[in-house]
Amino acid sequence: xxxxxxxxxxxxxxxxxxxxxxxxxxxxxxxxxxxxxxxxxxxxxxxxxxxxxxxxxxxxxxxxxxxxxxxxxxxxxxxxxxxxxxxxxxxxxxxxxxxxxxxxxxxx
Amino acid sequence: xxxxxxxxxxxxxxxxxxxxxxxxxxxxxxxxxxxxxxxxxxxxxxxxxxxxxxxxxxxxxxxxxxxxxxxxxxxxxxxxxxxxxxxxxxxxxxxxxxxxxxxxxxxxxxxxxxxxxxxxxxx
Numbered sequence: 001x002x003x004x005x006x007x008x009x010x011x012x013x014x015x016x017x018x019x020x021x022x023x024x025x026x027x028x029x030x031x032x033x034x035x036x037x038x039x040x041x042x043x044x045x046x047x048x049x050x051x052x053x054x055x056x057x058x059x060x061x062x063x064x065x066x067x068x069x070x071x072x073x074x075x076x077x078x079x080x081x082x083x084x085x086x087x088x089x090x091x092x093x094x095x096x097x098x099x100x101x102x103x104x105x106x107x108x
Numbered sequence: 109x110x111x112x113x114x115x116x117x118x119x120x121x122x123x124x125x126x127x128x129x130x131x132x133x134x135x136x137x138x139x140x141x142x143x144x145x146x147x148x149x150x151x152x153x154x155x156x157x158x159x160x161x162x163x164x165x166x167x168x169x170x171x172x173x174x175x176x177x178x179x180x181x182x183x184x185x186x187x188x189x190x191x192x193x194x195x196x197x198x199x200x201x202x203x204x205x206x207x208x209x210x211x212x213x214x215x216x217x218x219x220x221x222x223x224x225x226x227x228x229x230x231x
Contacts, residue, residue, distance in 0.1 A: 045217050048217045097155040
């Protein structure tokens with residue numbers, strides 16, 4: 001079955017660039033979404049369709065998807081970016097939505 | 109403003125039933141698919157079910173198929189999740205979330221989320 005693999009944690013200093021990956025065989029053929037979730041809050045969509053930013057999401061957030069890996073990149077990281085980040089796809093072969101296990105971003 | 113608000117959560121014994129509701133406002137409810145997504149304490153997000161904008165297609169996660177039923181009342185701008193035969197592992201915060209693209213759920217993800225309602229299954 002389809003499994004999206006995310007590293008459990010990523011740490012970065014303020015002002016640096018954070019990259020979080022989401023891996024699965026041939027994920028490049030799928031539409032990948034990324035969500036940010038802060039403690040006690042609902043998730044928030046930050047990237048859709050691999051690289052589109054919803055209204056209100058800063059340009060510092062960007063996404064890419066190719067081959068077996070999708071990547072969420074946050075440039076000029078700020079303390080307020082500290083959160084859990086989840087990737088998500090729709091599996092067209094089985095008709096269900098799938099989330100990765102999530103990556104906790106720590107801003108040092 | 110676009111809003112989703114869940115209700116109906118609570119504490120329930122194993123084997124019993126519970127019905128969650130999700131009230132929508134600020135957009136044309138009948139043109140968007142809606143998902144249920146849950147999150148067990150300290151765990152990641154788990155997709156539960158989705159219903160197409162017109163109710164024509166419904167899909168479930170394997171973990172809930174046969175026990176949960178998703179439905180919608182478009183004139184009332186309300187989504188439901190009927191949960192039967194509840195188990196301890198169903199304990200979670202349940203979110204409803206709007207599919208970001210009108211008339212499809214297979215692209216674009218979920219762009220509007222409710223604050224969630226907590227379901228605890230315990231004897």
